Amino acid sequence: MARSSTRPTRTRARRRRLAVAAAAATMSVGLAACGGGSDGTVLTWYINPDPDPPPDFEGAFGLEGIAERCSTDEYTIETEQLPTSASEQRIQLMRRLAANDPSIDLMSLDPVFTAEFSEAGYLAEIPEQDQEEIRSGILEGAVEGASWKDQLVVFPQWANTQLLWYRKAAAEKAGLDLDEPVTWEQVIEAAEESETKVSVQGNKYEGYVVWLNALIQGAGGSIVSNLDEGEEMEVGIDSQAGEEAARVVQMLAESPAKDADLPVSNEGTAEASFSGDAGGFMVNWTYIYLTYAEDLKDDLGWARYPQTVEGEPSKPPTGGINIGVGAFSANQEQAIEAAKCLTSTDNQVTYATETGGMPTASEAYDAPKLKELYPAEVLQLFQESVDEGGPRPSTQYWSTIVNAMLSKWHPQDAVGADTPSESATFLENVLDGKALV
Numbered sequence: 001m002a003r004s005s006t007r008p009t010r011t012r013a014r015r016r017r018l019a020v021a022a023a024a025a026t027m028s029v030g031l032a033a034c035g036g037g038s039d040g041t042v043l044t045w046y047i048n049p050d051p052d053p054p055p056d057f058e059g060a061f062g063l064e065g066i067a068e069r070c071s072t073d074e075y076t077i078e079t080e081q082l083p084t085s086a087s088e089q090r091i092q093l094m095r096r097l098a099a100n101d102p103s104i105d106l107m108s109l110d111p112v113f114t115a116e117f118s119e120a121g122y123l124a125e126i127p128e129q130d131q132e133e134i135r136s137g138i139l140e141g142a143v144e145g146a147s148w149k150d151q152l153v154v155f156p157q158w159a160n161t162q163l164l165w166y167r168k169a170a171a172e173k174a175g176l177d178l179d180e181p182v183t184w185e186q187v188i189e190a191a192e193e194s195e196t197k198v199s200v201q202g203n204k205y206e207g208y209v210v211w212l213n214a215l216i217q218g219a220g221g222s223i224v225s226n227l228d229e230g231e232e233m234e235v236g237i238d239s240q241a242g243e244e245a246a247r248v249v250q251m252l253a254e255s256p257a258k259d260a261d262l263p264v265s266n267e268g269t270a271e272a273s274f275s276g277d278a279g280g281f282m283v284n285w286t287y288i289y290l291t292y293a294e295d296l297k298d299d300l301g302w303a304r305y306p307q308t309v310e311g312e313p314s315k316p317p318t319g320g321i322n323i324g325v326g327a328f329s330a331n332q333e334q335a336i337e338a339a340k341c342l343t344s345t346d347n348q349v350t351y352a353t354e355t356g357g358m359p360t361a362s363e364a365y366d367a368p369k370l371k372e373l374y375p376a377e378v379l380q381l382f383q384e385s386v387d388e389g390g391p392r393p394s395t396q397y398w399s400t401i402v403n404a405m406l407s408k409w410h411p412q413d414a415v416g417a418d419t420p421s422e423s424a425t426f427l428e429n430v431l432d433g434k435a436l437v
């Protein structure tokens with residue numbers, strides 16, 4: 001799973017940075033509140049885990065705080081925490097919904113699973129008037145991740161995207177100008193020149209396929225297309241775009257700039273490497289700025305995700321979390337009203353200041369609390385990357401695609417010129433039921 005729905009515990013420096021903002025957010029919860037609590041109906045919200053709150057934080061933090069603020073005299077919102085892994089989150093929810101479980105009123109859902117849950121009939125329909133209202137104020141990339149078959153089927157709550165984070169000293173030593181678009185090849189060469197590392201997500205998990213997806217899309221291709229055809233969708237890995245992606249992976253795998261733990265690296269290990277003495281360049285999610293804003297101070301830089309092919313706009317990975325209403329909930333009308341509150345602009349702003357999970361609402365980026373924490377150019381780049389980024393394929397077969405890709409593209413030092421064609425054939429056989437992952 002990509003770092004779109006889960007985040008590791010923050011560093012102490014980030015916690016210090018957030019303490020004041022979090023306290024301020026707690027004092028102003030009245031702006032986002034929908035009510036005060038109820039002894040009547042209980043709405044159960046299955047949530048993805050939040051990071052730990054700052055040590056001196058008072059009150060309910062993150063999603064727990066949103067649930068508390070959005071409880072009303074008519075209903076109380078209670079939370080049940082899902083597993084850390086998005087794949088395990090999916091499995092738990094799917095099993096319960098397959099059994100028509102009425103206890104799932106609300107659920108936090110990774111955008112990549114939107115199509116699967118909607119196609120299976122596990123999501124309650126959002127009224128058309130609500131769909132129109134939500135679409136009008138949400139980043140286009142977030143709307144895309146919350147839609148299936150031209151219908152908004154979940155409520156966008158927070159957005160995520162990856163940037164290229166870099167140490168200014170490393171870029172300066174290598175003579176790399178990051179005010180202009182750069183390619184993966186240039187980044188790797190700059191790391192070699194500055195004797196630093198390029199940190200990515202390379203473990204045998206979805207996060208690595210997110211990188212592959214971005215590389216392929218950045219070269220003008222797609223892992224799969226014609227998604228409405230279901231298992232008959234077109235596989236596009238055996239292409240020029242697939243070859244370019246393999247070239248980048250192979251280049252890093254053979255470079256002294258790779259992290260020693262590349263085959264098992266994830267978002268957290270990339271953070272650790274980037275903050276170390278050999279840290280130079282890293283692709284990672286939006287929370288990184290608050291993690292390192294104090295630790296690295298003037299040495300922290302940011303730029304748009306690297307290009308796969310020079311001159312072709314990059315396709316930064318996108319993600320986040322949406323909120324779905326359970327199709328079998330006995331309280332659908334109340335759950336829909338609750339979802340509106342849970343995803344309100346004020347709650348999105350508060351959540352961003354507390355956790356680094358960025359808003360999906362465009363107007364939230366003008367909030368003074370966010371501007372106090374982030375430079376204007378960082379907020380602008382976040383929005384641009386969400387809108388112009390490359391989402392994972394919206395298909396109910398995404399989990400199958402991930403496993404099929406991992407079987408041929410991992411470890412990185414085994415990737416070569418034949419990998420795109422071999423993986424395309426294997427994925428086609430899996431989708432046709434001729435092979436198992």
